[in-house]
Amino acid sequence: MVFIFRTLFAAKELKKPRNYLRSKFIDSVRLHVKGGTGGTGLPKFGGLGGQGGCVYCVGKEDANLRSVMSKHRGKTITAGHGEDSRKTKIVGNPGSDVKLEVPLGITVYRDDGKVLGSIDKEGETVIIARGGPGGTPETNFLGHFGQVHHIRLDLKLIADIGLVGFPNAGKSSLLKAISRAQPKIANYPFTTIKPNKGIIAYKDLRQISIADLPGLIEGAHINVGLGHSFLKHVERTKILLFIADVQGFQLSHKHPMRSCLETVLLLNRELELYDPELLQKPAILAVNKMDLPGTDAILKSIKEAYKDINSVVETLPEDIRPESVIAFDDIIGISALRRGPGIEELKNLFRKRLDDLADETDPNIVHPSKLFRQSRATVRERGSKVT
Ligand SMILES: Nc1nc2c(ncn2[C@@H]2O[C@H](COP(=O)(O)OP(=O)(O)OP(=O)(O)O)[C@@H](O)[C@H]2O)c(=O)[nH]1
Numbered sequence: 506m507v508f509i510f511r512t513l514f515a516a517k518e519l520k521k522p523r524n525y526l527r528s529k530f531i532d533s534v535r536l537h538v539k540g541g542t543g544g545t546g547l548p549k550f551g552g553l554g555g556q557g558g559c560v561y562c563v564g565k566e567d568a569n570l571r572s573v574m575s576k577h578r579g580k581t582i583t584a585g586h587g588e589d590s591r592k593t594k595i596v597g598n599p600g601s602d603v604k605l606e607v608p609l610g611i612t613v614y615r616d617d618g619k620v621l622g623s624i625d626k627e628g629e630t631v632i633i634a635r636g637g638p639g640g641t642p643e644t645n646f647l648g649h650f651g652q653v654h655h656i657r658l659d660l661k662l663i664a665d666i667g668l669v670g671f672p673n674a675g676k677s678s679l680l681k682a683i684s685r686a687q688p689k690i691a692n693y694p695f696t697t698i699k700p701n702k703g704i705i706a707y708k709d710l711r712q713i714s715i716a717d718l719p720g721l722i723e724g725a726h727i728n729v730g731l732g733h734s735f736l737k738h739v740e741r742t743k744i745l746l747f748i749a750d751v752q753g754f755q756l757s758h759k760h761p762m763r764s765c766l767e768t769v770l771l772l773n774r775e776l777e778l779y780d781p782e783l784l785q786k787p788a789i790l791a792v793n794k795m796d797l798p799g800t801d802a803i804l805k806s807i808k809e810a811y812k813d814i815n816s817v818v819e820t821l822p823e824d825i826r827p828e829s830v831i832a833f834d835d836i837i838g839i840s841a842l843r844r845g846p847g848i849e850e851l852k853n854l855f856r857k858r859l860d861d862l863a864d865e866t867d868p869n870i871v872h873p874s875k876l877f878r879q880s881r882a883t884v885r886e887r888g889s890k891v892t
């Protein structure tokens with residue numbers, strides 16, 4: 506008897522989907538939506554039918570796409586129909602609206618690819634299916650059908666800082682060191698499989714958001730590793746933070762060993778292949794695991810290399826060479842694990858760079874970093890500015 510129970514229990518355990526399939530993060534959902542039909546008018550008394558209800562999305566900070574999906578999967582979301590005009594109520598009541606609460610950072614696409622709108626702020630709304638108008642003398646007192654659409658809600662995280670790096674570089678460790686987030690950290694590649702967001706809180710109550718992404722590896726553009734589709738989540742971040750393991754990276758003994766500098770250039774290449782526009786964002790390079798012995802020389806050599814990075818890039822084999830090289834605003838050494846002095850420095854850098862960026866977007870201020878970025882193409886030719 507005990508044996509049978511154990512076997513059944515084991516079978517049940519085996520059936521559990523693996524962790525990544527049970528992950529809570531969903532960044533795209535398809536829905537079928539239908540506006541309410543307008544009510545019928547009453548010709549005898551010139552009565553007007555009620556307008557059909559609309560289906561619309563409203564932004565909510567703590568909403569998530571998983572709950573939208575689990576609530577509406579496989580169903581048509583239909584708004585209420587407009588009331589018919591009656592002898593006792595000449596103008597029919599409008600149909601009830603359906604409100605979908607969605608997270609911030611959503612873009613709503615129609616099936617034909619048309620963008621219906623986007624939601625970036627709490628309370629912002631986008632109508633996704635309008636209700637049909639009620640019957641009037643012009644329409645022969647017949648109500649109209651509401652709009653029917655297949656729509657897609659696409660989420661791109663909105664964060665100030667986006668973390669990019671090879672697996673195991675210490676992205677999640679850094680997120681943990683500077684925010685209250687509790688990401689999973691482990692000594693094997695692809696520990697993080699979905700983006701995480703954390704908030705860095707400063708003493709003066711300022712808050713900066715930071716998004717940790719799964720690791721990228723060379724060949725991500727041809728879907729090696731986890732691919733690079735999740736890079737869409739850095740499209741809307743203001744600053745890119747590259748994290749590189751000072752010891753370099755090797756996926757397995759079958760793969761080539763890449764030095765720290767090579768991993769940075771390979772990341773540069775993957776970002777470029779995903780969207781060259783990403784290279785225009787302000788970027789900081791953090792070389793991690795500086796607590797390990799003999800790493801100062803490596804950091805120094807990387808800073809040296811970035812003084813004339815183009816000549817370094819020319820020596821690389823063509824399959825790992827980026828077309829254009831990111832000019833990092835800063836290159837610093839950190840230890841995410843030990844929370845050493847580099848971490849405080851990095852936190853201050855985030856503030857400084859975000860303030861610079863805010864000034865840059867202000868047309869009344871001529872900021873030195875604005876001039877720097879404007880002349881970025883030339884800076885690249887000459888090599889990077891290293892602090
Ligand atoms: N010595 C040392 N080890 C570190 C440091 N930061 C992270 N590690 C270790 O590196 C390993 C990987 O850390 P993670 O934070 O999971 O790395 P990740 O970049 O998030 O990795 P993926 O999620 O797989 O992309 C863990 O064993 C960490 O303990 C550091 O500053 N020094």
Ligand SMILES: [Mg+2]
Nearest residue numbers: 676677696697
């Ligand atoms: Mg991670």
